[in-house]
Amino acid sequence: MIFFELSKRSIRLNWLRSFLAVAGIVIGVVAISSMGLLGSALTLSVTDSLSKVGDSVIIIPIGGNTAQNAMEMPFISDRQLQQIVRVVAPNEAVPLYVGADKIEIGSKKDMASLYGIRNEQILLMVTIADGIAPRGTSGALIGATLADKYDIKPGSRIKVGDKTIRITGVMEKQGMGFDINPDSALIVSDRWYSTTYGQDNYDQVIVKVRDINDIDTVKKSVERTLNRRDDEVAVIDTRMILDMIVTTFGQISAFTTAIGGISLLVAGVSIFNVQMMSVTERIKEIGIIRSIGTKRFEVMRMFLYEALILGLIGSGVGGLISFVGGFVALSLVLGDASYLFYPQTLFYIPYGMGIGLLVTLVSGLYPAWKAANLNPIEALRFE
Amino acid sequence: MEEKVTRPACTEGFSPDAVIRLEEATKIYSLPFGDVLALDKVCLEVMPGEFIAIMGPSGSGKSTLLNLIGSLDVPTSGDIYIDGHNTRTLSDDALTELRRDRIGFIFQQFNLIPLLTVLENVEYPMILKGRESIKGNSRARDLLLKVGLTEKMLAHKPKELSGGQQQRVAIARALINDPAILLCDEPTGNLDQATGTLIMDMLLEVNKRGKTIIMVTHDADIAAYARRTITIVDGKAT
Numbered sequence: 129m130i131f132f133e134l135s136k137r138s139i140r141l142n143w144l145r146s147f148l149a150v151a152g153i154v155i156g157v158v159a160i161s162s163m164g165l166l167g168s169a170l171t172l173s174v175t176d177s178l179s180k181v182g183d184s185v186i187i188i189p190i191g192g193n194t195a196q197n198a199m200e201m202p203f204i205s206d207r208q209l210q211q212i213v214r215v216v217a218p219n220e221a222v223p224l225y226v227g228a229d230k231i232e233i234g235s236k237k238d239m240a241s242l243y244g245i246r247n248e249q250i251l252l253m254v255t256i257a258d259g260i261a262p263r264g265t266s267g268a269l270i271g272a273t274l275a276d277k278y279d280i281k282p283g284s285r286i287k288v289g290d291k292t293i294r295i296t297g298v299m300e301k302q303g304m305g306f307d308i309n310p311d312s313a314l315i316v317s318d319r320w321y322s323t324t325y326g327q328d329n330y331d332q333v334i335v336k337v338r339d340i341n342d343i344d345t346v347k348k349s350v351e352r353t354l355n356r357r358d359d360e361v362a363v364i365d366t367r368m369i370l371d372m373i374v375t376t377f378g379q380i381s382a383f384t385t386a387i388g389g390i391s392l393l394v395a396g397v398s399i400f401n402v403q404m405m406s407v408t409e410r411i412k413e414i415g416i417i418r419s420i421g422t423k424r425f426e427v428m429r430m431f432l433y434e435a436l437i438l439g440l441i442g443s444g445v446g447g448l449i450s451f452v453g454g455f456v457a458l459s460l461v462l463g464d465a466s467y468l469f470y471p472q473t474l475f476y477i478p479y480g481m482g483i484g485l486l487v488t489l490v491s492g493l494y495p496a497w498k499a500a501n502l503n504p505i506e507a508l509r510f511e
Numbered sequence: 512m513e514e515k516v517t518r519p520a521c522t523e524g525f526s527p528d529a530v531i532r533l534e535e536a537t538k539i540y541s542l543p544f545g546d547v548l549a550l551d552k553v554c555l556e557v558m559p560g561e562f563i564a565i566m567g568p569s570g571s572g573k574s575t576l577l578n579l580i581g582s583l584d585v586p587t588s589g590d591i592y593i594d595g596h597n598t599r600t601l602s603d604d605a606l607t608e609l610r611r612d613r614i615g616f617i618f619q620q621f622n623l624i625p626l627l628t629v630l631e632n633v634e635y636p637m638i639l640k641g642r643e644s645i646k647g648n649s650r651a652r653d654l655l656l657k658v659g660l661t662e663k664m665l666a667h668k669p670k671e672l673s674g675g676q677q678q679r680v681a682i683a684r685a686l687i688n689d690p691a692i693l694l695c696d697e698p699t700g701n702l703d704q705a706t707g708t709l710i711m712d713m714l715l716e717v718n719k720r721g722k723t724i725i726m727v728t729h730d731a732d733i734a735a736y737a738r739r740t741i742t743i744v745d746g747k748a749t
Binding site: 130133134137138141412413415416417418419420421422423424426504505508 | 578581583584603604607608610611612616618622623624625626627631634635636638639640684688
């Protein structure tokens with residue numbers, strides 16, 4: 129192909145200028161691809177660790193008539209609890225106390241979250257890695273992070289507030305959750321919590337929904353029953369939170385990708401500039417080839433090939449750097465690059481490359497058109 | 512029903528076999544400071560195999576005439592027939608094809624394509640015509656050797672050759688598509704006298720083999736190679 133050959137030689141002749149234009153495209157493609165890629169991988173990673181929590185509906189009191197006075201934290205009343213248990217059946221409602229207190233392990237002091245749960249419901253909420261669930265009122269389960277930090281084994285005794293408590297088991301590491309975060313917490317029996325802190329009413333209720341598809345029904349029936357007159361409780365389901373997070377991540381990712389797009393725009397301007405220079409420098413040559421029988425669209429093709437070559441090289445190198453860079457970045461940030469290989473993540477590489485190529489061709493369009501439409505006589509006379 | 516065409520009076524007696532026919536060809540350039548009449552109702556008939564020199568002072572319209580015959584431009588009024596085609600009615604693509612297939616150009620500045628080798632420069636018009644083949648390749652080579660270049664020079668870039676050698680390459684390029692007409696714009700203008708004579712002898716040889724040659728020159732010695740001389744003064748041909 130003679131036109132392709134001419135384009136190739138023109139690029140090679142002006143290699144520095146071409147190299148710089150290509151570098152611009154590379155940067156733009158990398159910006160778009162890596163932003164999209166990282167956003168997608170992070171969303172996947174967060175979704176993954178959050179969805180392990182399972183599908184729960186969380187019922188949180190929001191004050192109103194349940195609070196005795198404005199200073200006091202609102203709580204779930206007995207009446208409300210009974211209503212919840214009734215409307216969510218056969219799904220199980222788990223009422224819990226939520227708090228925090230100082231703990232002492234030997235001479236070391238720390239703070240820990242506390243969850244007071246009915247003994248028979250503890251295993252609904254957590255999985256035990258070592259030991260057993262507390263049976264009476266004096267035992268506690270300890271979260272994996274806390275146990276690791278202070279080297280606590282089942283049978284150890286630690287001090288919570290003023291009381292000493294025996295650890296009956298260590299929970300499996302669970303990651304972040306919406307309902308409870310047991311990794312750095314202690315789970316005690318609800319009666320121990322109630323006597324120790326003098327609290328009679330639960331702080332929240334978690335409904336473990338057996339069938340994911342029932343989640344909306346459960347949510348609606350709780351709201352219908354409890355919020356009939358006033359908004360007494362907030363009903364949140366994990367799926368909703370998950371959706372919200374995914375949406376937010378998506379928006380952030382789109383925003384950063386758009387910023388990456390700006391750098392590609394700059395690259396487009398530089399391609400435009402390089403192509404205009406190429407046309408200006410080759411006016412005489414254009415006059416020659418037009419006079420000896422080269423058609424307008426052939427001249428146009430020659431200059432578009434030039435832009436295409438720059439775009440292909442830039443996009444290719446950019447795509448490659450995005451892949452390798454994404455792999456390294458994900459390995460460092462998430463400690464796991466496997467999210468890179470999901471189709472929805474990998475998609476951002478051809479996506480960035482495609483936009484890079486498109487920007488190059490669009491930028492090359494006007495210079496090519498200008499070259500094709502030069503008056504051959506004037507172009508020939510040009511020195 | 513045959514359409515009745517009114518022909519200008521000056522074309523009376525023009526032969527239908529003419530390879531080039533100008534019928535009151537007029538060219539007016541519109542410039543900011545007013546219209547400039549570059550060519551004024553020129554009537555001209557060129558028969559196949561003729562060798563014509565166009566002479567005249569600078570700015571007389573020689574180049575305009577050559578551009579019009581070369582289909583690089585079309586007349587403002589009047590008609591120009593090249594090989595039977597009325598250039599004023601042709602599209603830009605059709606004009607380009609006419610230049611590619613029927614006309615060979617030889618310029619004062621040689622005007623070779625700097626990015627291509629000598630051989631590629633000669634092959635180029637052939638490739639444009641879509642005759643890209645190994646057989647075609649040997650035709651370009653043969654032609655280059657025939658105009659006096661050596662095998663070693665074929666891979667060189669035009670800039671690496673002397674002026675005379677470059678003009679030989681230009682002649683080979685002009686002949687590669689076997690055109691009916693060769694248009695030469697001061698073909699020896701950038702060459703020393705001895706080289707110029709060699710180039711003119713070569714053009715004469717080409718003309719003897721049947722090609723029509725139209726050559727613009729201001730050098731009477733060079734014009735003497737032609738069998739007919741047309742003088743242009745103020746856009747009028749005599």
